[in-house]
Amino acid sequence: MGKLGDRARGSREKGEGWKVGPARRRGVLIGGAVGVVAIVTAGVVVLTSGNEAPASDAAPSGTAGPVAVDPTAVVTEYLQDLAEANPDAAGALTDDPAAAAVALRDARNALMPAKTTATLSRLDPTPAGAAKTGGTFAMTWTLRPGKTWTYDVPFELTKAAQGWRLHWVPALLHPKLEQGQRLVAATGPADRPAVVDRDGKPLVMAGQAGNKPAEGNPAPLLQSAFAAQATTAKADGFAVQRADASGKNLETLYGQDEGSDGKPLTASLSVATQNAAQSAVDGYQGKAIMVVLQPSTGDLLAVAQNAAAGTEPKAFSGLYAPGSIFKIVTATAALEQGLATADTALPCPGSDQIGTRTIPNENRFDKGTIPLHQAFAFSCNTTFGRLASRLPADGLVKAADQYGLNADFDIPGLQTEAGKVVSATGNDRLVEDGIGQGDVQVSPFGAALMAATAASGKAVTPKLWHGLDTTVAKPYSPPSAGVLGAVRSMMREVVTTGTGKAAAGAGQVHGKTGTAEFGADGQANGWFVGYRGDVAFAVLLEGANDSNPAVSLAAKFLNAIH
Template structure:
């Protein structure tokens, strides 16, 4: 679920009594030098964020800190990016039930003064009976007429230095903190906090995993200050336990995660891959390569799905228009449908059947099929495939898609081949494929110990409809645009190439399933679905 939709997750009484182990993997940047005074005369005038007076600057900063609004708090500092990242990661690391930050001392500011300082008190409610309270000195400076808080790691704790970080640990000796669904360690906890096992198998989910780590045995709980290597410098609060703690069990499969990461890392451009278990809804793997960046776009980035959305159009055509895989359809190379001129990628099939048109990804066919549907026909099909569903999965923010009724006939035509206002995420593509494979609604989960909350569920298409769609998806790999995955076994899939912007660039898609593994591959700016098929085949062959 996205942050805008997020609701507070109520954790049952049983979870309230367990020991929480959390670690953060972030570097607290920025030095400790004093802030610079206001720019002198002749400097370029730039309107800066900040407050009109020192009291407003620090009290607004503390309010944003207390209310978990790191971006707003960062804008009240002289290093907004570093501040926002550090504040957000610290909150995720300590995972408090509440934070209270109050001003205690603000030094008088004589007329004309450009700098001042003071002290505030912060309290972290970390777990039942564990409240960490301390005082923090701060500095303020007037910059371009606005008062800003000087950012330094010491604003998080007065002993914290540049390059150091805070971790929470429950064990003195290394123990498994998070295991994959087969019991293989993903994270370990010990002196210096929680850290990935060798190889860092799930870098994109590191924060999500560390933020949910729970120990079911022992009373150890300590906040530590560690250096850049992860070595403990000092215990700031509490005490770690001598005994072992019970590990959380993640839905991830270490084998699938390693295969997914290796597959995306083999591609030079931006690549992401999500895999789901079609039976349990387990999130088996979430991977992005370096070119895709650190933001978890695989889980919540929305893209036009292109022809991969023809899965939904086919569901609608079979269910609402009475077609089947053998139904006759036309596939001209170019067609005027409504007022839109629709083209295929340099081919025409003429009179053919639905299976062949789907396998070859005929846009002109699917534009015509979409136009014959009611205005909300594609939206209903997308609903049944889970693209408009919504879940709260502890530790991660997710978006599956956004499919609304067409606002016009022209838009309806474009929606039929995923080029209108249709949007889906990589996770949404995997969920769509898993629904076709299993014939049931899928509730994705990252944990075996903590439940996913269904905010908005869905009901799948009838079995008879899905039987026809499976036939279509198999033909894509056996004789159509997904032939590059044929060597990976009995694969069902659908390719997609979605143009965006001025049409000069396109996102490549391949969604599908093999056995009980559903997958979705998204390649930004690939301009072709072929590399997505190749990447998916690498992933499947490695399983």
């Protein structure tokens, strides 16, 4: 009776531990009886090999391979060859010997197993005359101490002129492998998200080389904050990956989270909102900064700064003269002190001498006598300078406190300063403070906090993390509901009929524009702060000399997040 397997075995390559061994024969009979090389019990064949030297009997190049008329014999022999690290012999038992041998050898060279075990779990019955059958075997790789990888592999057998053969597909190595893909080993953990946004999108990846920004580098201003909180992957991780022809990891098949420190941290940021904010500031030619908060939660949704504005995180602690956006505070103080209501008629001349200060409107526009809400919408410096002159020395400080401009927060990973508003040292300074041109200072972060407070009607605690609390070192309390109702109405009018009309097409936007002079040459920064629904924002354009570009930039951002 003929035999299967009387052939030369290929030698193992140095580095994989293969050795040239003495030739030996295995008596696997064509009829399916299995001799000394396999144990057959209850339909299960278990074939195991460690680091012992296998027999070496590879068939001469170009031969058709062994002949077998029995499916059990051919699959048993294939599993034996897998276990004994003989890819040429195993490949010869498939219908594509060359491709199978290359793939099997590549997998062993990549994974460098200390031991392999192949177990026939199921072989379908083969009716007389059938030319196809199938089954399942279990493949076990002992990759290193404590790391044993086992999985099931479905297979198909077909009958051809030379006998039964396994149908070769990459899935015979692993059921998820497709054409053009291979198994690779990562000596460290596969890159994994170390920080994700509120929707689970990656912000920071942890890998063998440490932490790095996720693709596209979302929120570059926050990367240092992320790095301060995120843990790095452990160096002793191990993973088996499914990779494409270029080596790109498509999926981690074994070792997922091996060497990692668990679940990623979740930041309050929204990648979609962040991308919209970054796109808006990047589209501006000058220096642009934007901060976006969610009023209901205090979540920091986005912080963006373009290249022209530099890499220093000015958004969080850069203090600037607020200009007319500070009229939100001045209006609040006037309402609380009973100096006016939103409908009180007040003069808005083109220029006004208040104490020793001459206060002009922009381009000296003159509106005559108009209600306070219109003076707010048109941003009448003369009206608000006159109101400020009637306030007590600490009137603006108390109102600013209610918007969080003097509050203090300890946000893990961030250094922030909302603003600096102190009691005026004299009436002239009080007048200048009232139009945001005196000693008062606000950061873009503080301006967004002011807008978020106006929107929510409560003290907002800004957050960068879900699961890491912000410590409120100095709390604040918001204005009364009645005062905030009037302020919100005036902020809406700014957009419908006032200086913020460029944002009218972006929905129910409430806002306040501002320009603030700085330096000796008369240059000015442009501001626009406000909210729409549950999104509060602050835009600062350094040296813009006008607030209109800030309004347009905000509208671009808001339209992008509809």
